[in-house]
Amino acid sequence: MLDSYEVFKQSIYNLTTIDLNSYKERQMKRRIDALITKHGINSYADYVVKLKSDKVIYDEFINYITINVSEFFRNPEQWNLLENEILPNLFKQFGKNLKIWSAACSTGDEPYSMVMLLSKFMPLDNIEIIATDIDRKVLEKANCGLYHVKSLKNVPDVFMDKYFTKITDTSYQISEKIKSCVKFKQHDLLRDPYPSNCDLIICRNVLIYFTDEAKDRIYSSFNSALNKDGILFVGSTEQIIQAAQIGFMNYRSFFYKKM
Numbered sequence: 001m002l003d004s005y006e007v008f009k010q011s012i013y014n015l016t017t018i019d020l021n022s023y024k025e026r027q028m029k030r031r032i033d034a035l036i037t038k039h040g041i042n043s044y045a046d047y048v049v050k051l052k053s054d055k056v057i058y059d060e061f062i063n064y065i066t067i068n069v070s071e072f073f074r075n076p077e078q079w080n081l082l083e084n085e086i087l088p089n090l091f092k093q094f095g096k097n098l099k100i101w102s103a104a105c106s107t108g109d110e111p112y113s114m115v116m117l118l119s120k121f122m123p124l125d126n127i128e129i130i131a132t133d134i135d136r137k138v139l140e141k142a143n144c145g146l147y148h149v150k151s152l153k154n155v156p157d158v159f160m161d162k163y164f165t166k167i168t169d170t171s172y173q174i175s176e177k178i179k180s181c182v183k184f185k186q187h188d189l190l191r192d193p194y195p196s197n198c199d200l201i202i203c204r205n206v207l208i209y210f211t212d213e214a215k216d217r218i219y220s221s222f223n224s225a226l227n228k229d230g231i232l233f234v235g236s237t238e239q240i241i242q243a244a245q246i247g248f249m250n251y252r253s254f255f256y257k258k259m
């Protein structure tokens with residue numbers, strides 16, 4: 001680009017309140033430059049003008065920088081561990097009425113997977129999950145509940161039969177019964193207040209995009225948001241390096257317990 005990325009970051013903050021300083025810079029800048037170039041624009045300033053005047057370009061930008069790939073039961077072995085070990089222990093400790101938060105939930109695949117898993121232990125009427133993301137568009141998709149088969153490949157047959165309706169050869173609609181168990185809300189992990197007294201927080205495949213400083217801040221906030229002995233479930237590449245310093249113990253791979 002012909003002009004300064006520093007100035008661009010400030011313009012984006014003013015326009016969207018998204019703080020690009022907290023995202024890994026090289027990776028984020030490369031992605032943004034590629035997007036801008038695709039539109040035949042060669043300066044950040046011209047692109048900002050477009051962002052301000054064109055809603056389609058604006059939505060495309062937010063969607064692109066937030067990287068919202070997701071799928072149901074992503075990394076199934078971790079969900080098996082959740083079902084067979086983590087949840088039964090949480091039930092023993094806190095009872096069945098757990099407070100669960102799916103943070104950076106994208107299109108809802110993750111909180112809906114969680115509801116289906118919990119349905120093995122209790123009636124749907126007793127299940128409520130908080131699910132949040134910074135991107136309004138993905139939350140609209142989550143509320144709509146229409147999914148491409150690609151994101152459903154790990155859903156067990158019994159859940160497919162019970163909770164999905166085939167719409168076309170490649171798309172399925174999730175049932176209202178499952179949808180009604182999840183409360184979606186817009187939330188920025190970098191600036192909004194966190195829920196409190198959670199027993200389980202699921203936050204996967206988003207902190208990889210943040211700087212170490214931002215990660216530490218978010219992990220500490222998760223720690224404060226959990227009850228003692230509450231669990232944080234992270235993504236496959238998101239080991240917390242100095243967990244003990246933040247107040248977590250390594251409980252199982254990808255699961256941390258608040259000390």
Ligand SMILES: C[S@@+](CC[C@H](N)C(=O)[O-])C[C@H]1O[C@@H](n2cnc3c(N)ncnc32)[C@H](O)[C@@H]1O
Pocket residue numbers: 066067068069070071074103104105106107109110132133134135138187188189190203204205206235
């Ligand atoms: C790759 S998706 C992960 C979705 C899901 N957790 C999973 O593992 O399948 C990353 C999500 O993080 C969200 N995100 C990015 N920055 C965020 C922020 N500052 N606060 C909250 N969510 C954010 C994006 O909008 C996107 O939906």
